[in-house]
Amino acid sequence: EVQLLESGGGLVQPGGSLRLSCAASGFTFRSHAMNWVRQGQGKGLEWVSTISNDVHSTYYADSVKGRFIISRDNSKNTLYLQMNNLRADDTAVYYCAKNPGGGFSFGHDYWGQGTLVTVSS
């Protein structure tokens, strides 16, 4: 059974940093591209970042480029999102989502339950 378990969310002050983790199981992690998608309270889905299965390619939404870093450790079956210089508008539930394979164009077939990040003083 595929499982994606996010952790690391919480309350952080503006300008602060946080690192999210997503522990994956039930599939061959190193064979799948992975993503972070967020959703503000009462708002729609916003794609944040994607990383290729082999780590060599990363992509970011303009809203987080230069502040967030996506990474993965295929030996630990874990996806990460390092979030720096956080702003109030980064407040959201952050979901880890898996692609069906190494490609980027077939949607996200499994999602974690999400972890809440709140940026506030």
Add this chain to the structure above:
Amino acid sequence: DIQMTQSPSSVSASVGDRVTITCRASQDIAKWLAWYQQKPGKAPKLLIFLASTLQSGVPSRFSGSGSGTDFTLIISSLQPEDFATYYCQQSSSFPITFGQGTRLE
């Protein structure tokens, strides 16, 4: 960036109804479109990818069509568990973008 526009933003329907949701891309995305269902407090669920391919385990009352810039999600006979918010998503190019959502109530 490719803008995705869904319509309607909300729709009121009853069990047994046929429901149609449309999604328009601001430029040609071929068939690189997915549809998701999201219930309150839950993660999104993939329904359809490649515009018309049903994800494994998704009931056949869901169907998708379209290519280029215009896409449609149809629920042929609405069931009680289908009341949710639906999103389209393009993955033709980065940045990946979602539609604003359609609330089915």
